[in-house]
Amino acid sequence: MFREQEIRQGEVQVAVPEQVDAWLIYIGRIHTPWTSRMECPRQGRHDGPLCRIEIFSPWVQGLQDVGLYERLEVLYWLDHSRRDLILQSPKSDGTTRGVFSIRSPVRPNPIATSIVQFERIEGNMLYVRGMDCLDGTPLLDIKPDRTLFSPLAAAQPGDFQVGD
């Protein structure tokens, strides 16, 4: 199950620094069938339920041309997650893994990324399949899937740089 606030055997907690280095705006909200963290998929599936991503004003016009891409990368904020566990026990059996070696929702910056299947746009609503989050999760960003996207702007020197 998704953790609530407990710390499991073997897990290592750190004191999170109090500085605020940057700030986020919620640009929308994700509507899914899951209202309990015990129900959410671990990983979304492209034949999963239709989910609705609501875009808030003033960002709606940014949806223009999104339908050019069959798959999208969605970034969202796991606002129920604690942020202070650097070693975690995903199986609750005391076997720990570093936080950067797992895709746990518990992270220093709890940003989740999913690749979803585009379905359609209606007004300020984007319909997709492949989400895995709780109903009401705050939206941070939408981008074309990197494997489908070619930069429109001219290449730069770094694009040709290989190396040591």
Next chain:
Amino acid sequence: MFREQEIRQGEVQVAVPEQVDAWLIYIGRIHTPWTSRMECPRQGRHDGPLCRIEIFSPWVQGLQDVGLYERLEVLYWLDHSRRDLILQSPKSDGTTRGVFSIRSPVRPNPIATSIVQFERIEGNMLYVRGMDCLDGTPLLDIKPDRTLFSPLAAAQPGDFQVGD
């Protein structure tokens, strides 16, 4: 070229809401060969230059087991980017695209994601190939590439849900 602060023909600017919905911590810093935004690759390449990701205290222990994955997803903060252009002209020719249909660094929440090739870990330094950002860019998160990662925790009901 990467934009500095100019607005190009046809681009649409909005007033960014003043609310701060969530806050980020910089957990490290990315060291690359590129010190000008005119040099950075548009897209990183896995045969590109070796780059060094420095992890700050208290997060270093979170690197444990990261080397189990050949590819990693890196999230970073584009701290030089403006955030208020919802229609953009990537070719500077007045042809606009919605911000969510491009992978421009200019976005409401300027979080970039890259898939990189793991090379090695030395102390608090993670060496990778495939970055595309300026030297000194703040690090937000590291996760295993989704295509290589299987959840360790038991499946939940949503994992089996297909649907309408």
